[in-house]
Amino acid sequence: MKPIGRAAVLLVGAAVGVLTAGAGAEEGGSVDSRFALKAASAGLLEVKLGQLAADRASSAEVKMFAARMVDEHLKSNLELATLATVRRWTLPKEPDAKHQAQYDKLAKLSGPDFDRMYARQMVENHQEAVKLFEKEIKNGQDEQLIQWATKTLAVLKEHLKLAQKLKENQGP
Numbered sequence: 001m002k003p004i005g006r007a008a009v010l011l012v013g014a015a016v017g018v019l020t021a022g023a024g025a026e027e028g029g030s031v032d033s034r035f036a037l038k039a040a041s042a043g044l045l046e047v048k049l050g051q052l053a054a055d056r057a058s059s060a061e062v063k064m065f066a067a068r069m070v071d072e073h074l075k076s077n078l079e080l081a082t083l084a085t086v087r088r089w090t091l092p093k094e095p096d097a098k099h100q101a102q103y104d105k106l107a108k109l110s111g112p113d114f115d116r117m118y119a120r121q122m123v124e125n126h127q128e129a130v131k132l133f134e135k136e137i138k139n140g141q142d143e144q145l146i147q148w149a150t151k152t153l154a155v156l157k158e159h160l161k162l163a164q165k166l167k168e169n170q171g172p
Contacts (some may be wrong), residue, residue: 032142033089035132035149040080040091042129045099046073049106053118058111062118065166069122069159076152083145112170119170122163129156 029037046069053066084091095103102121109117133153140146 029089030141032136032140032145033087035136035140036080036084036087036089036091036145038132039129039136039149040077040084041096041099042125042132043073043077043080044092045095045103046070046125047077048095048103049118049121052103052107053114056106056110056114057118059115059170061166061169062115065122065162066118068162072155072159076155079148079152083148087142116170116172119163119167123160123167126156126160126163130160 050066050068050070050073053062054070057063057066081091094100102125106114106117106121130153133149133156136149137146137153140149
């Protein structure tokens, strides 16, 4: 897995930034727009945490996992941004306060302490994401968004399995 370049990250940021011109995916919006807002924030966090792991992790396994998270969540974020653009939903450019707090907590760590906390956080984040995506598939109204959520759910479940193994390997 090769590291993602800064240019690709800026491209995603620009693509998401374009969305601010449209109508919002605010908390009071539709089931689908609220899902998109939460999924976007979570996806942004995964990219930021993966980039942080490139600097802070001591384990090669953690670094490889993190690089995969960056690559695959960037791709997913772009797909969601495309769907949102068509619907004129505003997606966040940065993780929400809850997700930013997770980032801030991990940013204070490095080495094996970072590795263990990152692995734990990846399990928790992917468990939450699986539930979020399953809820959208069950309750959503937008067929294209449901199709994207269904495809992405399979990836998230794979990430969860990998994160659980990573957590086991990093110790308590």
